[in-house]
Amino acid sequence: MNTFRTRRVAVAAAATALVLSFTGTACSDSGDGGSGGAAADHNGEKITVGIKFDQPGIGLKTPDGKYTGFDVDVATYVAKELGHDPSQIEWKEAKSADRETLLQRGDVDFIAASYSINDKRAEKVDFAGPYLLAHQDVLIRADDNSITKPSDLNNKKLCSVTGSTSAQNVKTKLAPNAQLQEYGGYSECLTGLENGVIDALTTDDSIxxxxxxxxxxxxxxxxxxxxxxxxxxxxxxxxxxxLKDKINKALEKMVADGSWDAAVQKNFGPANYQNEPAPKIGVVVQ
Known part of the structure; x- marks a missing residue:
């Protein structure tokens, strides 16, 4: 009887230990998994940034899956100041028509995508910066000396993308007799310009x-x-x-330590782009 009783107690104790062990492990795994996933995002291990994928020098996804351009360099610097290594950045395409929606839905943490600040957009989202002052301009062939001022675009073939406000601005305000040609993309305009089918391409000078x-x-x-x-x-x-105030501080630091100038030269230098000095944070030039 004593032997039987001893064995029964031992079996019960072992069963209890097994249950406790299993429960503890399950709770531990559940706790680590839950806090790990949430904490990873909350603590900044990953950040999602919206950029253009199709604008060389600004934001471009290359065929080998890399990302290049001035906006990419600015966003990478900002992300680092926010505590994220480049490997922790998830790049997301931010087409012009989708930018406000991406921010409002929380699909991205911030967007750096040739995103001009204006009152209509500022009703829907907040803006840090500005970090670059660009201007509408034209691109012409290097050997073309016939276009030296906006009015010279009269009777010239002017190209921009379909629906562009830039081309309409030139035609309605500066050169009403310009022959507006609207193509599906800037690459098509460039091909036409190179081949002499187009005389000028217009959009932001940075682009x-x-x-x-x-x-x-x-x-x-x-x-x-x-x-x-x-x-x-x-x-x-x-x-x-x-994030607005944090990004503004990062941009100020980028200008102060020379990284901003280096990014401008790296991405726009070969075109002899006469960029404006880095704008003052919070000051929008009308």
């Missing part, structure tokens, strides 16, 4: 400089330098986000 800086176009094009509008590029964040 034009980015295209002209590509190795295959070296020495073929030049910017007019007309400064037909002011485009204050800002970094978009959700309305009311505390």
């Amino acid at each position: 034009l400089a980015g295209y002209a800086s590509q190795p295959e176009f070296k020495g073929k094009f030049k910017l007019g330098g007309f400064k037909m509008s002011n485009e204050n590029y800002g970094i978009g964040v959700q309305k009311g986000s505390d």
Whole structure:
């Protein structure tokens, strides 16, 4: 009887220990998994940034899956100041028409995508910056000396993308007799410009400089330098986000330590882009 009782107690104790062990392990695994996933995002191990994927010199996803351009360099610097290594950045395409929606839905943490600050957009999102003052300009062939001012675009074939406000601005305000040609993308305009089918391409000078800086176009094009509008590029964040102040501090540091100038030269230098000095944070030039 004593032996039987001893064995029964031992079996019960072992069973209890097994249950406790299993329960403890399950709770431990559940706790680590839950806090690990949430904490990873909350503590900044990953950050999602919206950029353009199709603008050389600004934001471009290359065929080998890399990301290049001035906005990419700015966003990478900002992300680092926010505590994220480049390997922790998840890049997401931010097409012009989708930028406010991406921010409002929380699909991205911030957007740096040739995103001009204006009152209509500022009703929906907040902007850090500006970090670049661009201007509407034209790109012409390097050997073309017939276009030296906006009015010279009269009777010239002027190209921009379908629906662009830049081309309409030139035609309605500066050169009403310009022969507007609207193509599906800037690459098509460039091909036409290179082949002589188009006389000029218009959009922001930073975008034009980015295209002209590509190795295959070296020495073929030049910017007019007309400064037909002011485009204050800002970094978009959700309305009311505390990221705005943090990003502004990062941008100020980027300018102060020379990284901003280095990024401008790296991405726009080959086009002899006469960039404006780094704008003062919070000051939007009208």
